[in-house]
Structures are given as C-alpha cells and as structure tokens.
Amino acid sequence: MRVVSGVQPSGRLHLGNWFGALRQFVELQERAECFFFLADLHALTSAPDAARLRDNVRALALDFLALGLDPARSTLFRQSDVPEVLELYWVLGNLAPVALLERGHGYKDKTARGIPANLGLFAYPVLMAADILLYRADAVPVGRDQKQHLEIARDLAVKFNQTRVPGFDPQDPDGLRGGAAGLLRLPEPLIRDESAVVPGTDGRKMSKTYGNTIDLFADEGVLRRSIAGVVTDSTPVAAPKDPSTSTLFALLSLLLDPSEVPALERSFREGGTGYGEYKKRLLDALLSRFSEARRRRAELERDPGRIDRVLVDGANRARAAAGPVMDAVRRACGLR
16 A cells, blocks of 8 residues: 655644644554655745745654654655656646635635635645645545545546546546556545544644644743643632543543543542643653654754755655656656
C-alpha cells in the first residue's frame, strides 16, 4: 500500500497535529510505502515572509524526524522540489469545474472570515489533488475536515481517466473486468475516528488560527503558561466535576495511558481535586510522552546538514516515483 500526505510548514507542531496526523504517519511507515511532503507551495496562500517560510520548512522537517519518522522507511521531501506537481496541477485544473471548487469547505470558510479570494485559495483542492495523484497513492490519511479534498481528488482522477483513457470505466477503475485501467489511481481515505478533534486551550478545535495550541517542542516555561490557560469553569475544588464537558479532561485522556483514564474520570466525578492539580498533571504527562522526541530534536538541531541530506534524498525518490506518472499523463494529453 502506498500512502501520501503532507503538512503545511506554518509554524510549530502542536498536540492537534500529533494526534490528528503525525502519530498516524509514524505508525503507517511500519506497514506501508509512505510519501510525506512539507507543503510549502500550499503555504503561499497565506503569503508568508520568505525567510520565515524557509525556516518553517526546516523546523517541520526537524519535527518529523524527532517524532519518529524514519527517512530510510519513508520518503520525506519538500513539495516544491518536485516540479511535476505543478504540471499535473495545471492539467487537472483544466478539468476542474468551477462549481466543484466553489463548494470547497476551506474556500468558503476562509472567504467568510474575510480572507481575500484569489486563484491560489480557490484552486487549493486542485493542487492537493495533484499532490495525491502524482504518486499513485492507494490511501491518504486525512482529518474529517479534509475528507472533501480527497473526494475532489477522486472526482478529478475519474474525470481525467474518462477524458484521456479510452475504455476507462469508473466502476472498474483498475481494469480488472476487462476495461482500461486509469492512469490516475483513485485513493481511499484513512481517518482516525478517535482523534478527529483535539481541543485547544479555549475548548475549540486546536488550531494555530485560533491561537489555542499546546506546542510539542516549546520551552517548558511556555508549555506551563499554555496549559495554565486551558479553559475551566468555576466549580470549587471539593465539588464533583463533569469530565464529559471538560477540555482539561479531554486533553489528559489523550496523553495518559488508557489504563489511567477510568481513575481520572472517577477523580473528576468524586471531587476533591482542583483544576490546578490537573493542569500540573497535564504538563507532566506531556513532558513524559514527548521527552524522547524533544531530546532527539535538540540533537538534530546540532547537525543542520542532516536535514538538507534527508530532503535532497527524499526529493530524488519522490521525483523517481512521479516521473513515470507524469510521462504517461503528458502522452495522454498530447504534450509528448
């Protein structure tokens, strides 16, 4: 099974990134051929400062490696180092109906928040489709909020195959029943139900957009202040507390060993423990859970050349996989 996914280099990784994506990446490399990219082209939709974008790409690569991504088992690369993705983006863009893109959740959400509409924002799902289809992915790890983007990728793959592959049947996309196999493979989503939403310090979904994150590699003092800001109610220390409505309980449940969660729930319901104690426990649990990753990241920072070598090697491997696909697409389109 070939798996493809990417993460935007938009700042420090936080708990939501780990439970929503990165943990699954590390697990998948044990049983799949994985391609993971640092989505610097996608990051241009927010018009970042050039130096900051370069720094964020390197920082994200450090984070990936520190958290256990093994470049010997996974292909880790910078999105922009594979120019074929922009060529496929243009090919798919000539097939993408405007009405389909207008229904994009991300586009509607961002323009509703006052972000100016432009081509990059509007066509974001087309570039994401190219990211996926260029490497003939079998599966794509996605959060529930991005499932629509994968559906758009599948729609565009079907449309390309119907337009450019004589004898292609959408009901038999791999040509197993006598039809022609599609040049672009239709990937399936991989969704982790138990970690679909990680709450931020304010109770909303953890997101850099909301400024409510708990960063994985922040200094201990910064982490302590972030956790101190986790929203709680005014229930007295001695009184019972409802774990089902507690952001603090939800975060602790993610970081503790599953065997410890029933006792934590009893503690909430019985009362006698203040939120300050639970916040201290959350800090301890986070530092314990990521102590090895934080140590590895500090080591990697002392060897900046290693990141360069990993990304160059990853780009070469990614282009080797993308080349035959793009050659076939060019021939199918009459570009060769």
